[in-house]
Amino acid sequence: MSTRSAEPLDADEELGPPLLDGLLVVELAEEIAGPFASRLLADAGAKTIKIEPPHGDVSRRMAPFAEPAPHRETSTSWLAYNTSKRSVILDLDTGSGRRLLQQLVGSADVFVTDRTPADLVELDLNPDELRDRYPQLIIAAVTPFGLVGGAAEWPSTALTRAHASGSAAGVRRNLGADTGAPLMAGAKVHEADGGMALALAVWSALIARERFGHGQIVDVASTEAMMNMDRVDISIAHNDGGPPARPPTKGGSAFGGRLECADGHLIAVTPQSHQWAGLIKSMGDPEWAFDADGSLIDRLQLGEEAGDAIEQWAGARTRDEVFRALQENSAPAGPVLRPSEVMNSEQMQVREFFDRLEHPVADSARYPQFAARWNGVQRAARTAAPLLGSSTAEVTTQYLSPWSPAQARRAGVI
Amino acid sequence: MTTTTNGSNGHHGLLQAANRPGPLSGKRIIDFTWAWAGPYGAMQLALLGAELIKIESATRIDHSRQRSLAMGSFTGGVNQAPMFNEVNLNKYSIQLNLKTEGAKQVIRDLARTADGAIDNFRPGILEKLGLGYDDLREVNPEIVMVSASALGATGPERNYTGYAPTFAALSGLSYLSGEPQEPPVMMGGSIDLRAGTTAAMAMLAGFHYHARTGRGQFIDASSSEAIGMHIAEEFLHVDLLGRDGDRIGNGHRAYAPHDVFRCASMRAPEAYTDGHKGARSGWIAIACRSDEDWNSLCEHSGLDHLREDPRFQTGLKRWKHRAELKPMIEAWTSEQSAVETAEALRAAGVPAAASVWGSDIHHSENFRQRGGAVSVRPPETRLRQVLPPPWKLSETPAEIVSPAPRLGEDTDYVLGRMLGYDRDRIDALAREGALE
Numbered sequence: 118m119s120t121r122s123a124e125p126l127d128a129d130e131e132l133g134p135p136l137l138d139g140l141l142v143v144e145l146a147e148e149i150a151g152p153f154a155s156r157l158l159a160d161a162g163a164k165t166i167k168i169e170p171p172h173g174d175v176s177r178r179m180a181p182f183a184e185p186a187p188h189r190e191t192s193t194s195w196l197a198y199n200t201s202k203r204s205v206i207l208d209l210d211t212g213s214g215r216r217l218l219q220q221l222v223g224s225a226d227v228f229v230t231d232r233t234p235a236d237l238v239e240l241d242l243n244p245d246e247l248r249d250r251y252p253q254l255i256i257a258a259v260t261p262f263g264l265v266g267g268a269a270e271w272p273s274t275a276l277t278r279a280h281a282s283g284s285a286a287g288v289r290r291n292l293g294a295d296t297g298a299p300l301m302a303g304a305k306v307h308e309a310d311g312g313m314a315l316a317l318a319v320w321s322a323l324i325a326r327e328r329f330g331h332g333q334i335v336d337v338a339s340t341e342a343m344m345n346m347d348r349v350d351i352s353i354a355h356n357d358g359g360p361p362a363r364p365p366t367k368g369g370s371a372f373g374g375r376l377e378c379a380d381g382h383l384i385a386v387t388p389q390s391h392q393w394a395g396l397i398k399s400m401g402d403p404e405w406a407f408d409a410d411g412s413l414i415d416r417l418q419l420g421e422e423a424g425d426a427i428e429q430w431a432g433a434r435t436r437d438e439v440f441r442a443l444q445e446n447s448a449p450a451g452p453v454l455r456p457s458e459v460m461n462s463e464q465m466q467v468r469e470f471f472d473r474l475e476h477p478v479a480d481s482a483r484y485p486q487f488a489a490r491w492n493g494v495q496r497a498a499r500t501a502a503p504l505l506g507s508s509t510a511e512v513t514t515q516y517l518s519p520w521s522p523a524q525a526r527r528a529g530v531i
Numbered sequence: 532m533t534t535t536t537n538g539s540n541g542h543h544g545l546l547q548a549a550n551r552p553g554p555l556s557g558k559r560i561i562d563f564t565w566a567w568a569g570p571y572g573a574m575q576l577a578l579l580g581a582e583l584i585k586i587e588s589a590t591r592i593d594h595s596r597q598r599s600l601a602m603g604s605f606t607g608g609v610n611q612a613p614m615f616n617e618v619n620l621n622k623y624s625i626q627l628n629l630k631t632e633g634a635k636q637v638i639r640d641l642a643r644t645a646d647g648a649i650d651n652f653r654p655g656i657l658e659k660l661g662l663g664y665d666d667l668r669e670v671n672p673e674i675v676m677v678s679a680s681a682l683g684a685t686g687p688e689r690n691y692t693g694y695a696p697t698f699a700a701l702s703g704l705s706y707l708s709g710e711p712q713e714p715p716v717m718m719g720g721s722i723d724l725r726a727g728t729t730a731a732m733a734m735l736a737g738f739h740y741h742a743r744t745g746r747g748q749f750i751d752a753s754s755s756e757a758i759g760m761h762i763a764e765e766f767l768h769v770d771l772l773g774r775d776g777d778r779i780g781n782g783h784r785a786y787a788p789h790d791v792f793r794c795a796s797m798r799a800p801e802a803y804t805d806g807h808k809g810a811r812s813g814w815i816a817i818a819c820r821s822d823e824d825w826n827s828l829c830e831h832s833g834l835d836h837l838r839e840d841p842r843f844q845t846g847l848k849r850w851k852h853r854a855e856l857k858p859m860i861e862a863w864t865s866e867q868s869a870v871e872t873a874e875a876l877r878a879a880g881v882p883a884a885a886s887v888w889g890s891d892i893h894h895s896e897n898f899r900q901r902g903g904a905v906s907v908r909p910p911e912t913r914l915r916q917v918l919p920p921p922w923k924l925s926e927t928p929a930e931i932v933s934p935a936p937r938l939g940e941d942t943d944y945v946l947g948r949m950l951g952y953d954r955d956r957i958d959a960l961a962r963e964g965a966l967e
Contacts, residue, residue: 274786291719313729320732349614
């Protein structure tokens with residue numbers, strides 16, 4: 118099979134086992150960053166046990182919900198970041214609950230947590246001690262400001278983290294208006310950065326373990342993960358006192374801009390001369406774009422009229438018309454799609470970027486896959502997020518042999 | 532803070548100077564990437580210890596050596612571009628004109644000794660050059676190759692091209708970013724680095740898989756899907772609520788106050804003792820999750836009278852009246868400095884942060900306590916402080932050992948020392964135009 122063919126990779130004849138087949142992950146984390154990281158491992162085939170308090174992960178109570186009324190199984194935030202996991206309830210306010218967690222962590226390959234250093238010490242999960250006790254274990258922590266440093270216990274939320282990292286300032290600066298308020302990007306993307314950095318580091322630690330035979334502590338400060346995404350412009354601001362403000366974005370300027378089409382917005386970015394030529398060609402080679410001897414005038418030499426003409430041209434067409442015209446002429450562009458339009462786009466459907474998962478309480482829904490296809494590797498079976506505590510009995514029996522579920526229940530642990 | 536500069540052994544000497552082996556030490560990766568997304572992803576692998584050999588050509592210069600979408604044209608030389616340095620640390624650079632047969636043979640020889648290859652070309656470009664996965668696999672069946680394109684290597688839009696702002700537009704993120712009453716925002720370079728992170732993770736998964744199964748493979752990554760993957764919740768919103776989510780700017784669906792407020796300055800004047808000139812204006816982000824947070828905020832801000840105001844007595848009421856609340860809080864913050872006020876609020880248990888950028892990040896105490904910036908000295912420019920990687924590994928720590936290479940800086944080293952070509956062979960390649 119050609120690797121460039123449009124055939125789904127699942128059609129490959131000799132598929133290898135799923136990426137993380139046989140790996141055991143234990144997660145003690147809430148909200149987005151930590152759960153997202155372990156979801157990436159779970160979706161790749163790792164058996165992932167999520168420890169929840171008796172009242173469940175905080176994100177089970179985060180709006181919006183599938184139904185108008187809150188329900189602990191139907192928060193979109195909960196569902197999105199907890200696929201392919203098992204839920205085990207442990208009451209960590211009890212000594213025996215903490216001992217059970219200790220046992221589970223001891224049998225895991227990876228322990229994912231978002232608890233701050235003080236919390237971890239209180240739970241008898243001090244990372245340094247864990248490393249000494251379980252040399253094979255990968256202790257993967259994503260906390261707002263890191264395990265080390267004076268800010269480790271600061272109170273924070275997604276908003277204050279996005280601003281404390283420079284990430285929100287980066288969004289505003291990109292708009293060219295340095296007097297406006299710094300702006301958090303949409304859809305909690307900043308929070309996902311911490312999860313991505315952690316998962317990347319866990320995969321690195323797994324490779325190191327295969328090679329050197331030991332686990333290690335992974336310390337990700339989610340604010341540092343966010344600031345790294347803007348490392349280029351932060352460096353220029355710090356080292357060079359720049360950058361100068363963006364060129365104006367009118368008319369989808371040379372270096373990128375937003376155009377208003379008949380049915381919404383579109384982004385066109387044409388920094389290279391052949392791309393600018395492609396944009397002009399899409400417009401039917403208007404006279405103003407060429408000088409007397411018929412050669413294309415550099416975009417930066419043209420005045421505002423060029424921007425007006427481009428805006429007028431785009432404004433009379435749909436996003437799709439402008440998108441196809443520009444792309445067919447090698448001018449990079451993309452319509453500003455609503456999430457629903459992304460899901461229905463032919464490109465995403467042909468590539469099966471979304472798969473439909475069934476859930477016993479929430480309706481079935483389409484979930485995005487990982488953004489890469491590993492050729493020749495069997496995809497792990499994905500499942501929707503677990504019901505609260507649905508694997509408590511199974512896991513306590515399988516991993517915690519000294520305790521039968523009945524004993525654990527009697528002790529008030531589960 | 533550590534400093535790296537080119538010592539007597541030159542650039543490749545620096546690259547071999549790491550003190551401790553990394554997870555990818557001894558692994559060789561052919562780096563065909565350019566612009567921002569691919570190079571940042573490849574740089575993650577270099578920071579983990581891999582030998583990244585960046586394939587460059589004067590006939591087709593990585594445009595991040597020349598210009599950026601944010602800055603426009605960069606007037607310095609190709610070896611001085613700050614954009615390029617930030618996403619190409621710890622790499623080798625070899626100059627090869629891939630249109631020549633000699634250069635293609637160099638790639639095949641490299642592939643024979645390599646563990647991986649990464650590119651962010653439009654699908655089909657490397658195949659046309661005879662250097663696609665199928666060609667590299669012929670000389671090395673175990674090679675792991677990641678190809679990260681705008682929309683992926685399959686599907687009707689596989690030939691479309693893009694940059695960070697179009698990936699964000701095509702993923703749904705742009706639509707959801709911005710203030711509720713304003714148009715969606717165009718996102719910038721951070722989107723590229725998110726796509727690069729995704730590609731790097733795909734490669735690591737491939738390497739891990741190879742270590743366990745001995746299998747090489749081709750990995751098809753889409754930069755637009757990479758951004759979609761970061762916003763999973765919004766797709767569930769569509770299917771489970773039957774509609775798209777909304778832009779909420781700095782706001783929250785349930786909490787108030789939850790916003791960013793203008794301050795008199797970033798820091799108090801007496802804080803500027805080291806010559807660092809802080810921003811004249813500053814912003815503070817404040818999030819109240821509960822009545823307790825709200826009461827603490829009122830107590831510490833001198834806004835005690837607001838506690839008695841019937842409009843603000845419950846979370847729901849504050850949320851409904853958040854537009855009236857904002858100027859009242861801003862009347863107070865606009866006479867304060869952001870850093871010190873955030874500190875005082877946090878001490879009272881209220882989530883708050885100064886909205887920082889540039890040097891204010893470098894000067895933050897926590898950042899310094901965690902090791903701070905790393906100084907590198909690119910050969911044709913001055914000392915620069917760069918951010919460390921976004922993760923810290925206790926036993927196999929990343930080390931930034933070298934600035935980004937000059938264009939073709941390691942051509943002789945790669946050909947002579949890594950591939951064992953003799954002088955005559957290298958000269959013949961040069962005469963053929965293969966090393967341009």
